[in-house]
Amino acid sequence: xxxxxAVQLSLKKPTYAVCVVGIETYVDVHSDVPKGAETFxxxxxxxxxxxxxxxxxxxxxxxxKAYWPLDAGVDVIISVDAASKALNDLKVxxxxxxxxxxxxxxxxxxxxxxxxxxxxxxxxxxxxKRSHSDKKTWRWGPEGYGAVLLVNCDRDSLRSxxxxxxxxxxxxxxxxxxxxxxxxxxxxxxxxxxSHKLVLNVPFSDSRRMRVFxxxxxxxxxxxKQVLGPHHLYYEVERHPGERKISFYVEGLxxxxxxxxxxxxxxxxxxxxxxxxxxxHFTDTVTFRMAPWIMTPNTQCPLELYVCSVFDSHGxxxxxxxxxxxxVLKANCKLIVCPWTENQNDxxxxxxxxxxxxxxxxxxxxxxxxxxRDRGLKYFxxxxxxxxxxxxxxxxxxxxxxxGLDSFGNLDISPPVTVEGKEYPLGRIxxxxxxxxxxxxxxxxxxRDFLKAQQxxxxxxxxxxxxxxxxxxxxxxxxxTSDQKGFRLLLASPGACLKLxxxxxxxxxxxxxxxxxxxxxxxxxxxxxxxxxILRNDNLYAQRCIDWNREVLKQELGLxxxxxxxxxxxxxxxxxxxxxxxxxxxxxxxxxxxxGIPKPYGPIINGCCCLEEKVRxxxxxLGLCCTFIDDYLSYHExxxxxxxxxxxxRKPFPFKWWHVVP
Numbered sequence: 230x231x232x233x234x235a236v237q238l239s240l241k242k243p244t245y246a247v248c249v250v251g252i253e254t255y256v257d258v259h260s261d262v263p264k265g266a267e268t269f270x271x272x273x274x275x276x277x278x279x280x281x282x283x284x285x286x287x288x289x290x291x292x293x294k295a296y297w298p299l300d301a302g303v304d305v306i307i308s309v310d311a312a313s314k315a316l317n318d319l320k321v322x323x324x325x326x327x328x329x330x331x332x333x334x335x336x337x338x339x340x341x342x343x344x345x346x347x348x349x350x351x352x353x354x355x356x357x358k359r360s361h362s363d364k365k366t367w368r369w370g371p372e373g374y375g376a377v378l379l380v381n382c383d384r385d386s387l388r389s390x391x392x393x394x395x396x397x398x399x400x401x402x403x404x405x406x407x408x409x410x411x412x413x414x415x416x417x418x419x420x421x422x423x424s425h426k427l428v429l430n431v432p433f434s435d436s437r438r439m440r441v442f443x444x445x446x447x448x449x450x451x452x453x454k455q456v457l458g459p460h461h462l463y464y465e466v467e468r469h470p471g472e473r474k475i476s477f478y479v480e481g482l483x484x485x486x487x488x489x490x491x492x493x494x495x496x497x498x499x500x501x502x503x504x505x506x507x508x509x510h511f512t513d514t515v516t517f518r519m520a521p522w523i524m525t526p527n528t529q530c531p532l533e534l535y536v537c538s539v540f541d542s543h544g545x546x547x548x549x550x551x552x553x554x555x556x557v558l559k560a561n562c563k564l565i566v567c568p569w570t571e572n573q574n575d576x577x578x579x580x581x582x583x584x585x586x587x588x589x590x591x592x593x594x595x596x597x598x599x600x601x602r603d604r605g606l607k608y609f610x611x612x613x614x615x616x617x618x619x620x621x622x623x624x625x626x627x628x629x630x631x632x633g634l635d636s637f638g639n640l641d642i643s644p645p646v647t648v649e650g651k652e653y654p655l656g657r658i659x660x661x662x663x664x665x666x667x668x669x670x671x672x673x674x675x676x677r678d679f680l681k682a683q684q685x686x687x688x689x690x691x692x693x694x695x696x697x698x699x700x701x702x703x704x705x706x707x708x709x710t711s712d713q714k715g716f717r718l719l720l721a722s723p724g725a726c727l728k729l730x731x732x733x734x735x736x737x738x739x740x741x742x743x744x745x746x747x748x749x750x751x752x753x754x755x756x757x758x759x760x761x762x763i764l765r766n767d768n769l770y771a772q773r774c775i776d777w778n779r780e781v782l783k784q785e786l787g788l789x790x791x792x793x794x795x796x797x798x799x800x801x802x803x804x805x806x807x808x809x810x811x812x813x814x815x816x817x818x819x820x821x822x823x824x825g826i827p828k829p830y831g832p833i834i835n836g837c838c839c840l841e842e843k844v845r846x847x848x849x850x851l852g853l854c855c856t857f858i859d860d861y862l863s864y865h866e867x868x869x870x871x872x873x874x875x876x877x878x879r880k881p882f883p884f885k886w887w888h889v890v891p
Contacts, residue, residue: 234510237261238323238336245317247421248277248309249499249511250344251361256305258323263334266325268296271305274320277340278308296326309342312416316341343417345427347497347513349376349409349479353887355591357412364515367492370890377589377887378439378481378493378517381407382596382620392621394482399442399453403617406592408442408478409517413466413497416473425510427466428498429477431457435493438483438519443467444476453478457495466497481519484622487678491519520587521683522596522622523886526656527819528644528709528716529879531562534820536875537606538566539863541574546863546874553825553875556856560820567609575605576864576874579702580636582610584878587620593881596620601673602636624675632670634661638700638873639672639693642686644707644716645884648787654884657786658686661693661701665777669694684891689785695774697806702872704775705782706815708824711852718782718793720775721815723768726797729843730755733834741832741839743811747861755832764801764810771800771807794847797840808868812861814844816870818877824848827870828857 235255236246240263248254258269273279283303297303307321319340325333351360351374367375381393385407386400393404415427431439440458443466456464456477466475485491494516498509534557539546550566557564567578575581583598599610599621615621626635633639639661645654658680663669671694680688693699704721733741734755742752758764782788799810809816812827819825831840838857845855864874 236338238338240334240336243337243339245339246341247425247499247501247510248307248319248340248342250309250311250342251346252511253306253308256307256321256323256338258305258336259299261336262299263325265327266299266333267328268298268326269323270296270326271321271323273307273322276309276311276342277319277321278310279321280306282306294330299325307340309340311342312344313340313342313418313421316418316420341418341421343421343499344414344473345417345497345499345511345513346414347411347495347515348414349411349515349517350590351376351515353377353590353885357410359414364513365494367516367518369887371888373887375887376409376515376517377520378409378479379407379520379587379589379592380481380484380620380622382587382622383407383594383618384615385617387617392615394480397440397455397458399450402448402450405444405453405478407594408480409589411441411477411479411515413475413477414473415466415468415475419470422468424501424503426500426502427468428463428500428509429457429466429495430463430498431493431495433462435495436460436462438481438489438493439495439517440480440482441495442478442480444478458482479517481517483519484522484679485519485682485684487682489682491521491682491684493517493519518887520589521685521886522585522587522598523655523683523882524583524585524640524642524658524686525879525881526642526644526716527707529882531560531820531877531879533563533565533878534818534875535565535567535578535877537572537576537578538568539572539574539576540569543867544862546576549858549860549863549874552856552858556818556820556823556825556858559854559856560823562820567606567613571609571613573605576867577604577636577638577869578606578609578876579873580638580700581606582614582876583637583640584876586881588881588886594618594620595878596622598637599623600635600637601626601631601676603631624673624679626673626675631673633699634670634672634693635676636700638698638702638869641701641705641707643718643786644709646786646788648785652890653687654889655686655882655886658688659701659705660688660690661699662690663694664690664692666692666694670699685886685889687891689781691778691781692774695771695807697803697808698868699806700873702816703809703813704778704815706817706819706872708819708848708851708853709822714792716792717851718786718788719796719815720779720793721798721813722775722795723772723799725795726799726840727759727765727768729797729839730759730832733832733839734759738832738834738839741834743832744830745833747830758799764799767802767807768799770802774807796847797843809865809870811840812865813870814840816872818871818875820877822852823854824856825871825875826855826857827865828859828861830861
């Protein structure tokens with residue numbers, strides 16, 4: 230450890246200094262030396278450790294009555310092991326000698342030991358422990374260290390209408406649980422703090438990222454005073470006589486983003502007020518990393534299924550709600566229905582928001598990410614989901630308008646994967662974009678930057694702008710499996726559908742019709758669909774687009790063909806963009822092993838829908854249970870499906886994000 234400060238001795242009068250426990254102090258034994266002195270000795274009273282630093286090639290440690298040479302670069306370092314009981318109760322004595330071994334002079338250093346330390350949960354155990362390690366540095370990985378700060382983005386007080394972090398005062402004692410505890414040790418003689426002060430300070434760049442509250446105990450909100458934060462860069466600590474520890478709580482205000490790496494720091498200094506300008510004797514600094522917002526994939530256990538109740542010119546979705554109720558009963562999770570009075574007949578709840586969570590060593594809570602898409606559900610996440618231990622975050626666009634790709638049906642995440650030895654234990658975020666063509670629609674940069682800045686779920690951009698709506702959930706989904714792989718990627722496949730229809734034609738079922746059983750919908754026989762050149766060419770194009778994504782997904786997620794299941798699906802083009810020809814089965818809701826799949830109304834063969842039968846044969850051997858749900862009128866005809874009209878909050882990962890190596 231490098232010496233923190235130097236003390237210069239005097240032969241004429243005693244020197245006085247403050248020495249902080251655990252911090253080495255350099256003692257200058259060379260500046261004021263008696264004439265003729267060639268050697269010296271040094272000793273310290275009980276409680277002072279004295280040691281010398283020297284070049285072993287030039288100096289031999291003295292034995293017997295020998296002393297240290299003055300001209301050989303021998304340095305003296307001291308430290309104290311405890312706080313003093315009284316001022317100047319520790320002593321260091323240096324004696325100087327000439328050739329005749331007679332003492333030519335002495336220097337005396339009187340010390341006052343002070344125990345000053347700023348400590349946080351560096352070890353990530355959920356509790357603050359005293360640490361003498363490098364608290365300035367924050368390291369990722371299983372062997373890493375450094376404190377974690379939660380963004381206080383929930384609303385603990387039922388009397389408040391705002392997110393907790395917007396208030397400069399504590400609004401609820403429960404709010405303290407969302408903050409990181411911090412302890413200032415300040416032991417030493419009370420007289421020492423008459424001439425010295427403790428100052429907490431935060432860099433200007435970090436001051437808008439955090440707040441610090443000083444805690445004086447008690448059960449009153451007034452016992453917790455904001456001392457650092459925006460417009461508060463430093464705080465002279467109010468230490469009471471005899472006080473050895475002072476508690477603080479640190480509140481996170483902003484998530485990592487394009488202009489913020491996620492690291493913040495603050496310091497405490499012991500300042501000598503007798504000097505002008507005031508000189509800090511010692512500074513201790515701690516660093517936090519803001520906890521990232523984390524998405525959860527379909528492989529995580531479902532907790533709540535959200536769906537909208539609507540009644541408009543397209544009719545009611547009452548039957549759909551009943552089917553969702555039956556499905557959540559099987560999956561043992563909770564159904565939450567957003568009434569039409571709150572959704573203003575906006576049924577696309579998947580597009581409005583995405584559920585995730587934030588986690589620290591001491592606490593975790595869900596956080597809903599509100600999309601820039603502002604339609605009928607605009608206020609639902611803020612008004613109805615934000616609450617005690619349920620956070621909220623949004624990234625609003627400043628200039629450019631919102632496109633369809635900004636809806637969160639265009640946002641998905643893979644299960645945990647390993648790619649060429651690189652582990653992604655929290656999966657990788659998937660975003661639909663205009664790639665590989667240029668000049669098309671793309672998700673807003675503020676959202677993409679936010680997702681990338683979280684660092685723990687490195688995003689992958691896919692090509693979704695070939696679709697009319699333009700969302701990744703129109704051609705892909707993930708399902709959990711009970712085998713070693715743990716999941717499969719489902720891809721919509723026009724090729725698989727045309728192949729299935731060709732097989733059924735060759736088996737003699739060419740007259741079996743798509744949309745059989747649907748009123749007000751023109752039936753199309755297998756023969757007609759196979760002979761329709763426009764439909765075939767549309768699907769050759771759609772297959773090429775999906776194949777481009779297939780290769781990207783294999784490369785970026787480390788997948789093989791064995792990890793992918795092709796789900797039969799046809800598309801048609803409208804103004805050069807593709808839409809699902811029949812209900813898009815890959816656009817499903819996944820509740821554990823229970824799948825709610827759009828009923829495709831495929832050709833009936835031997836009393837069964839051949840599309841449903843094919844999908845069952847692909848998924849049920851993997852331990853999945855397929856339930857086909859009619860969403861034709863209430864969702865499909867409006868250019869969406871079950872996944873678009875539902876949203877699932879899931880259990881957080883058991884894996885701790887700070888163990889990731891980005």
